[in-house]
Amino acid sequence: MIDRVVIRFAGDSGDGMQLTGDRFTNSSALYGNDLATLPDFPAEIRAPAGTLAGVSAFQVHISDHDITTPGDAPNVLVAMNPAALHSQLDRVAPGATIILNEDAFDERHLTKAGYDADPRRDGALDGYTVYEVPMTSLTKGAVTPLGVKPRDAERSKNFFALGLISWMYTRPVEPTLEWIQRRFVARPDVAEANTAAFKAGHAFGETAELFDHPYEVHPATLPAGMYTNITGNTALAWGLIAASQLSGMPLFLGSYPITPASDILHELSKHKNFGVRTLQAEDEIAGIGAAVGAAYGGHLGATTTSGPGMALKAETMGLAVNLELPIIVIDIQRGGPSTGLPTKTEQADLLMAYYGRHGEAPLPILAPRNPGHCFEVAIEAARIALTWRTPVILLSDGYLANGSEPWRLPDVDSLPDLSPTFATAPNHVNADGEPEFWPYLRDPETLARAWALPGTPDLMHRIGGLEKEEGTGNVSYDPVNHEEMVRIRAEKVARIAESIPDVEVTGDVEDAEVLVVGWGSTWGAIDGAVSRARRAGHRVAHAHLVHLNPFPRNLGDVLRRYPRVLVPELNLGQLAHQLRAEFLVDARTVSKVRGLPFTAAELEQAIVDHLKEGA
Amino acid sequence: MSDTTIPVTTRKDWTSDQEVRWCPGCGDYSILAAVQLLMPDLGIRREDTVFVSGIGCAARFPYYMNTYGMHTIHGRAPAIATGLALARPDLHVLVVSGDGDALSIGGNHLIHALRRNVNITILLFNNQIYGLTKGQYSPTSEVGKVTKSTPFGSLDHPFNPVSVAIGAEASFVARTHDMDRQHMMEVFRRAFEHRGSSLVEIYQNCNVFNDGAFADVTAKEHRADMLIPLRHGEPIRFGADGERGVVIDTQHGAHLVDVADVGEDALLVHDETRDDPSVAFMLSRLATGPHEPTPIGVFRDVVRPDYGEGVNQQIAAAQEQRGPGDLGALLRSGATWNVN
Numbered sequence: 001m002i003d004r005v006v007i008r009f010a011g012d013s014g015d016g017m018q019l020t021g022d023r024f025t026n027s028s029a030l031y032g033n034d035l036a037t038l039p040d041f042p043a044e045i046r047a048p049a050g051t052l053a054g055v056s057a058f059q060v061h062i063s064d065h066d067i068t069t070p071g072d073a074p075n076v077l078v079a080m081n082p083a084a085l086h087s088q089l090d091r092v093a094p095g096a097t098i099i100l101n102e103d104a105f106d107e108r109h110l111t112k113a114g115y116d117a118d119p120r121r122d123g124a125l126d127g128y129t130v131y132e133v134p135m136t137s138l139t140k141g142a143v144t145p146l147g148v149k150p151r152d153a154e155r156s157k158n159f160f161a162l163g164l165i166s167w168m169y170t171r172p173v174e175p176t177l178e179w180i181q182r183r184f185v186a187r188p189d190v191a192e193a194n195t196a197a198f199k200a201g202h203a204f205g206e207t208a209e210l211f212d213h214p215y216e217v218h219p220a221t222l223p224a225g226m227y228t229n230i231t232g233n234t235a236l237a238w239g240l241i242a243a244s245q246l247s248g249m250p251l252f253l254g255s256y257p258i259t260p261a262s263d264i265l266h267e268l269s270k271h272k273n274f275g276v277r278t279l280q281a282e283d284e285i286a287g288i289g290a291a292v293g294a295a296y297g298g299h300l301g302a303t304t305t306s307g308p309g310m311a312l313k314a315e316t317m318g319l320a321v322n323l324e325l326p327i328i329v330i331d332i333q334r335g336g337p338s339t340g341l342p343t344k345t346e347q348a349d350l351l352m353a354y355y356g357r358h359g360e361a362p363l364p365i366l367a368p369r370n371p372g373h374c375f376e377v378a379i380e381a382a383r384i385a386l387t388w389r390t391p392v393i394l395l396s397d398g399y400l401a402n403g404s405e406p407w408r409l410p411d412v413d414s415l416p417d418l419s420p421t422f423a424t425a426p427n428h429v430n431a432d433g434e435p436e437f438w439p440y441l442r443d444p445e446t447l448a449r450a451w452a453l454p455g456t457p458d459l460m461h462r463i464g465g466l467e468k469e470e471g472t473g474n475v476s477y478d479p480v481n482h483e484e485m486v487r488i489r490a491e492k493v494a495r496i497a498e499s500i501p502d503v504e505v506t507g508d509v510e511d512a513e514v515l516v517v518g519w520g521s522t523w524g525a526i527d528g529a530v531s532r533a534r535r536a537g538h539r540v541a542h543a544h545l546v547h548l549n550p551f552p553r554n555l556g557d558v559l560r561r562y563p564r565v566l567v568p569e570l571n572l573g574q575l576a577h578q579l580r581a582e583f584l585v586d587a588r589t590v591s592k593v594r595g596l597p598f599t600a601a602e603l604e605q606a607i608v609d610h611l612k613e614g615a
Numbered sequence: 616m617s618d619t620t621i622p623v624t625t626r627k628d629w630t631s632d633q634e635v636r637w638c639p640g641c642g643d644y645s646i647l648a649a650v651q652l653l654m655p656d657l658g659i660r661r662e663d664t665v666f667v668s669g670i671g672c673a674a675r676f677p678y679y680m681n682t683y684g685m686h687t688i689h690g691r692a693p694a695i696a697t698g699l700a701l702a703r704p705d706l707h708v709l710v711v712s713g714d715g716d717a718l719s720i721g722g723n724h725l726i727h728a729l730r731r732n733v734n735i736t737i738l739l740f741n742n743q744i745y746g747l748t749k750g751q752y753s754p755t756s757e758v759g760k761v762t763k764s765t766p767f768g769s770l771d772h773p774f775n776p777v778s779v780a781i782g783a784e785a786s787f788v789a790r791t792h793d794m795d796r797q798h799m800m801e802v803f804r805r806a807f808e809h810r811g812s813s814l815v816e817i818y819q820n821c822n823v824f825n826d827g828a829f830a831d832v833t834a835k836e837h838r839a840d841m842l843i844p845l846r847h848g849e850p851i852r853f854g855a856d857g858e859r860g861v862v863i864d865t866q867h868g869a870h871l872v873d874v875a876d877v878g879e880d881a882l883l884v885h886d887e888t889r890d891d892p893s894v895a896f897m898l899s900r901l902a903t904g905p906h907e908p909t910p911i912g913v914f915r916d917v918v919r920p921d922y923g924e925g926v927n928q929q930i931a932a933a934q935e936q937r938g939p940g941d942l943g944a945l946l947r948s949g950a951t952w953n954v955n
Contacts, residue, residue, distance in 0.1 A: 030952050175950070221954075228949045238945060245942050252702050254694075272933035274940030277701055277926055282727035286694035289687075289724070293667070293698025296685060297706065301698070319688050409951070412943045454683040454699075454706050457662045462631070462678050464686025465670075474633065475678065 001216045004063035006071030007165065010088045011080030011101075013046050013056045016158035021058025022404075023162055023179065027171045029229035029406050032219025033062040036524065038070035038597065039402040043259070043342040050104075050112040055087045062169070064218040068370070068524030070403060072599035076168075078161050080104060080135070082113035089124070097129045099164070101157065103136035131210050135160050135201075142200035143193045156197035163201025170216045173202060225408040232371040232400030232521075233260075235407065236304075236330060237267035239378025241274050243328075244300045246379065247386055247418035250275040252299040254290030256283055256309060259342045260398040261332040264304045284312035288329065292316060295325045296463075298422065298453040300382060302328040307336045307349050314357050317391050319465050321361040321489060324440075324449045326385035326392075326420075328378070333397040335595045344595025345398035347520055348571035353393045354549060354578065360486045362493045364388070365548040367395040369523035372407030374400060377546060379415065384496055386420045389448045395548070397570070399597045400521045423452040423459060428471075437461055440473040447492040449473075497550040505543045505558055507534060512541035513611055515562035517587070519545040519575050521597065522568055528600030529568075533607045540607060548575070551582070559585045566590060566610050568603055624655040631681040637672060642793035642819035646740065647679055649799040654680075657707075657807060664707045667696040669721055671713040672747050673740035673819075690721025693728035696735045701923050707807070710737040714755040715745050718774050722754075725814075729785035731922040732811040738803070739776055739816050744825035757904050762824075776816040777899040777914055781892045787813035788895065789913040793820060794833045798911065805913055811921045818905060829905045843901065845912035850882035851898075853908060861901065869897035871908060887916040 007024070011017045018039055025037050038059040047054030061071035073093035079085040081104035092098065100120070110118055119125055120132065139160040143153040159180075166173060177195060184191035205211055230238075244251035255265045257280065269278040277294070281287040288303040295301030305313065310331045320327050333349045335341025353365045364384050368377035374396060381392045426435035427450055437459040440449050452459035461473060469476035470484055505515070507530050518526045523544050530542045543558055545551065559565055559579065565587040567576040573589035580587050590606040592598055629651045637643045654664070664682040668674035670689035677684030683706075687695050692710045700708045710728075717725045717739050728735065744762070745751040751764040755776065759768040780788040787809040791802040799817065806813035818829040832841040843853045843861065852860035852874060860874045860882040869883065889895065895915040902909040 026950055030950055032952060032954065219954075224954050226947065226951050226953050228946070228951045230949070241940065241945060242942055245940065250702070252698060254698055271940065271945070272930045273937040274945075275930055275934075277930070279698070279701060281694065281697075282723055285691060286697070286724055286727065289691045289694030290698030290701070292687075293685075293695035293700075294702035295698075296665075296695075297699045297703035299702040315688055316691065323685075408954075409946045412946070454665050454703065455663055457660070460662055460682050462633075462680075462684035462686065464668075464677070464684075465688060466686065 001218065003065060003217070004061065004067065005076060005169065005215065005217055006059065006061045006074045006093070007076040007078070008057055008059045008074035008088060008091070009078045009161065010055055010057040010084035011158065012049050012083070013042060013044065013054045014049065015056070015080050017056045017058050017080070020158045020162045021060055023176055024165060024171065025060045025404060026179070026229055027166065027175050028060070028062045029227070030175050031172055033217055034065065034067050034220035034222060034406060035060060035062045035229075036067055036070040037061070037404045038399065040596075041343050050081055050083055050109050052083050052087045052114060055084050057084070057088060062217050064220050066220060066222060068527045069597070069600055072601045076165070078165060080157070080161065082110045082115055082119070085119060086113045086115060092128070095127060095129070097131070098125065099131045099133060101135040101161075102132040103134045133164065133204065133210070138200055138204060139197045142196045146189070146192055146196060148189065148193045153193065156193045159194040159197035160201035163198040164205045167202045167205030168211060168214050170214045222406065223408060227406045227408050229404050230371055230407040231263070231402055231404045232368065232374040232396055233263040233332070233402070234267055235371055235374035236378050236394070236396060237264045239375040240268065240300070240302055240328070240382070241271055241276060242375065242415060243379045243382030243418060244274065244276070246415055247300055247382060247420060249298060249300040249420070250277065251302065252291060252294035253278045253302050253304065254281050254287040254294070255279070255304045256281050256287045258284070258306045258309050260334055260401045261304045261306050261309075261330065263401065264330065284309035285316060288313040288316040288327070291327045292320050292323070292325060295327050296323070296454070300328075301326070302330065304330040304332070306332050306334045306342075307352075308339065310349060310352060310356070317363065318357045318359060318361045320391040321357070321363065322465050322468070323463050324389040326389055328381045328385055328392050328394060330394045330396065332401045333395060335593070341595040343398065345521070345597055346570050346593060346595060347395070347397055347522070348574065348593065349395060350519075350548070350571065350574040351577065353395055360490060362490050363549065364390060364392045364493055364496055365395060366392065366546060367520035367548055368400060369520060369544055369546065371400055371403055371405050375407070375410070379418070383416060383418055386418055387448060387499070388446055388492055388496055389451060390493065395520060397521050420451065422456070423450045424456060426458060438471050438473060439463060440468050440471050442488075447488060447495060494550050497553050500547045500550070500552055502554040503543050503545060503552040503558055505541050506530070507541040508539040509541055512539045512562050514564040514566050514607060515541045515543060515559065516607065517543050517545065517559070517565055517567045517575070517579065518569070519548055522570065525598035525600050525603055526568055529603030529607060532600060532604040536608070538608065538611060545575070556583045559583050559587070564588070564610065566607060568598055568606065570597070621658050621660060624661065626651045626655060629654040629661060629681050631679050633678045635679050636675065638823050640822040641672070642742065642821070643673060643676070643740065645793045645796060646738070646799065646817055646819060647676065649796050650803060651680070652796070653800045653803050657804070659707055663705065664709070665699060666709050666711055667692045667699065668711045669716040670747070671716045673711050673713040674716060676711040690716055690719070691724060692716070693721065693724040693735070693737065697728055697731070697733045700733050700735050701926055704734065704923050704927060708735045709807070710735055712737060712739050714739065714741045714743060714753045714776065718754045718776060718779065726779065726783040729780055729783040729812045729814060732786050732919050733922045734810060735812055736806050736809075737812065737814045739814060740819040741776055741816050742819045742821035742825055743828045744821050746821050746824055750824040773904075775899055776814070778896060780814040781896045781899055781915060784892055785814050785915065786811040786917050786919040787913070788915045789814070790816045790818070790911045792818035792829060792833045792911065794835070802913065805916065809916060811919055831906045832909045833905075841908050843908050843910040845885050845898070845910050845914060847885055847887045847913065849885060850879060851885050851910075852882055859908070861898070863894065863897065869894070869901055871901065887913050890917055
């Protein structure tokens with residue numbers, strides 16, 4: 001019995017590794033393990049077969065206790081070909097188990113993978129426990145009797161691998177067999193072949209004498225409740241639907257396909273029975289434009305994108321700031337600039353979220369910390385947008401988007417009421433004593449402007465991108481009015497802080513030598529690193545920001561309470577820059593911009609190094 | 616006005632309290648007047664009407680209408696109007712745009728709104744010049760146009776807005792001009808009543824930066840010889856005595872003839888409802904610019920599914936099949952397990 005294991009499936013883009021990993025994850029979730037996943041695939045749909053560029057991998061960390069990351073180094077690598085082995089070997093833990101598809105290790109594949117010599121024979125794999133399994137031929141052997149052509153038969157080899165690993169880790173078999181039937185319902189021959197391959201892999205584990213025994217990772221002890229396994233993108237989609245239900249406003253998503261955000265569009269387009277309207281727009285600009293138009297009409301307007309799309313949407317965000325209309329802008333950050341690393345994760349759009357618009361155009365910014373948290377943060381984004389009549393930016397990233405974890409379902413009845421108040425009657429009396437409607441009369445507390453929907457009698461008014469006169473909303477070129485409006489829009493966003501919770505500090509709250517401050521998806525790795533550093537005897541605290549603009553009111557006090565502040569980010573120090581500017585603290589950066597999340601081990605090392613440095 | 620629930624209104628009711636700030640003599644005034652005069656006659660409520668515009672001189676239009684209105688971003692009005700029209704099919708959404716706004720910076724949104732057939736009415740004020748930025752050539756300016764940005768003459772081949780719209784298979788395409796209020800009102804009404812996207816090109820004089828650009832065809836004394844009125848079901852002919860006409864032959868496509876040469880029966884009978892857009896397109900190519908006999912009126916008016924209606928039908932069908940959304944059930948829709 002073991003308490004946790006990190007398994008990495010790697011093969012060609014066409015080998016079905018994402019499917020295999022996903023399926024293993026789901027049967028582990030149903031079994032009750034805690035888990036976290038890291039899909040890692042190339043931008044090309046099918047890079048040349050057998051090459052390093054075409055390797056697609058899926059890492060899953062399963063555990064009998066609460067875990068927060070997909071694991072640093074895999075304990076098990078399943079390599080479907082030499083390229084998979086070559087590209088992944090340096091990530092693998094010392095002494096790890098490596099399971100190779102023996103059939104793919106011929107000279108042609110070895111050359112394609114950039115091997116001069118066979119790594120199985122030249123000592124490259126010394127120190128690892130290597131199992132060579134002829135997966136291709138065993139799969140063919142199991143599948144061809146069903147009448148499947150040899151070429152097609154080979155395609156089922158990922159199910160052979162899945163069967164084998166399922167046996168090794170004592171996963172329940174039934175959920176996968178049932179899933180195969182459902183998934184391939186339209187192709188009974190494929191369902192039959194995959195079932196046969198899966199069973200063959202399972203039986204191979206049981207009967208071959210290669211493996212001495214299966215491992216067991218017991219179910220984790222998690223807080224009581226009903227759980228489902230969820231990715232960040234699905235959680236965002238469901239969060240938007242929830243926000244629509246809670247506000248009573250139909251959801252309108254204007255979006256243009258872009259990796260890694262498209263799955264939100266896909267998910268939402270399935271749920272039309274919730275009154276969800278999705279528009280696959282002609283471009284990024286039209287996506288957000290349509291969302292603004294729908295918001296003007298009283299729908300919950302949202303747009304989803306990644307960095308390059310954010311750049312294109314910037315002008316329309318500026319319009320929404322001026323119109324003071326609520327929309328939710330979701331940026332699934334990826335490696336940039338430009339096309340960059342479309343399928344890899346990064347956190348380098350933060351300063352763009354703060355400052356990437358023309359004029360003084362402050363916006364609230366939020367960042368979820370793990371896949372399940374995306375649900376909650378989508379609702380929070382809607383709460384802020386609707387209460388303050390402002391666009392809100394939600395920064396997720398590629399890691400949260402595709403990574404999954406068990407998520408305890410919230411009690412639907414406990415979710416907040418988000419119904420906005422629309423103007424239905426004139427709110428002002430003109431000089432002649434006539435009632436009239438002023439769209440820029442504000443709520444004295446929130447500074448939110450009056451919001452009248454088209455269709456409301458007697459409240460006809462015009463809004464636009466030209467500067468407004470405070471109150472009437474008429475076009476105004478008055479210099480004093482412009483400054484007043486700039487300050488009001490800034491103050492309105494600043495006041496949101498009054499409604500957000502203080503940032504919590506965990507770890508050595510009282511006497512930490514260093515406070516580690518993070519935001520967004522680095523939460524799991526930082527949490528793991530802080531725990532490890534504390535176990536090693538260091539005094540470390542952790543504060544994680546969900547609200548990035550405005551910051552929680554206590555953040556300044558928290559930052560000044562500790563002698564050192566360390567900010568790990570998947571960029572060159574954007575939050576640290578902001579913290580320094582706002583609070584005059586000596587925040588230090590731990591950077592990583594490799595398209596990969598932090599590992600807990602490397603952050604632990606960074607914390608320890610930092611403490612040594614100034615000691 | 617047969618619907619008694621619609622209050623009787625006049626032009627004044629549709630006019631906002633904002634001072635109109637176009638240059639004196641601008642063609643926009645007569646277009647605004649035509650629209651304000653027409654609105655009381657359309658049998659709709661002011662509060663159900665929204666004018667959406669982008670940027671440019673024409674884009675100030677919504678401020679002058681006592682309806683709901685949005686003055687948005689350069690080129691983006693069709694996209695923003697698309698969102699509004701899809702969200703609120705109960706509203707009448709009109710887009711006011713110019714040649715730069717609609718065909719240069721916003722060309723992409725225009726063609727996609729037309730192809731989708733979103734239920735919006737687009738009024739495209741074409742003055743063949745950039746007015747608000749003070750006189751650069753536009754995507755409809757003729758080749759060789761000398762402007763501040765093209766002191767040696769422009770090199771770009773211009774768009775013909777009607778051709779572009781027909782090329783995008785717009786379901787309603789028409790042309791009118793700012794010198795003929797009656798014609799504008801007739802065409803605007805047709806465009807407004809059309810279900811789906813409708814586009815009206817309006818030849819509009821910019822008396823400051825491009826004065827007289829359309830005078831060759833729109834001046835009263837030239838109209839009979841230079842404007843070819845398109846009337847559904849009638850042979851296409853023009854001239855003071857209808858002495859000229861349009862024929863189509865397989866060799867030369869649509870071209871102008873003297874009726875006396877070919878006989879009345881040879882003339883092309885205008886059919887707005889022809890599904891195939893190629894004849895309408897040929898008509899749009901009769902003139903290379905507003906210096907030759909130019910067709911005006913409705914080029915095309917066909918029935919195509921309204922995008923918003925399709926969206927709503929899919930929602931209704933989903934609700935019919937699966938019932939209204941149940942959030943708790945959605946959250947439980949994947950594989951779930953209980954921890955005690």
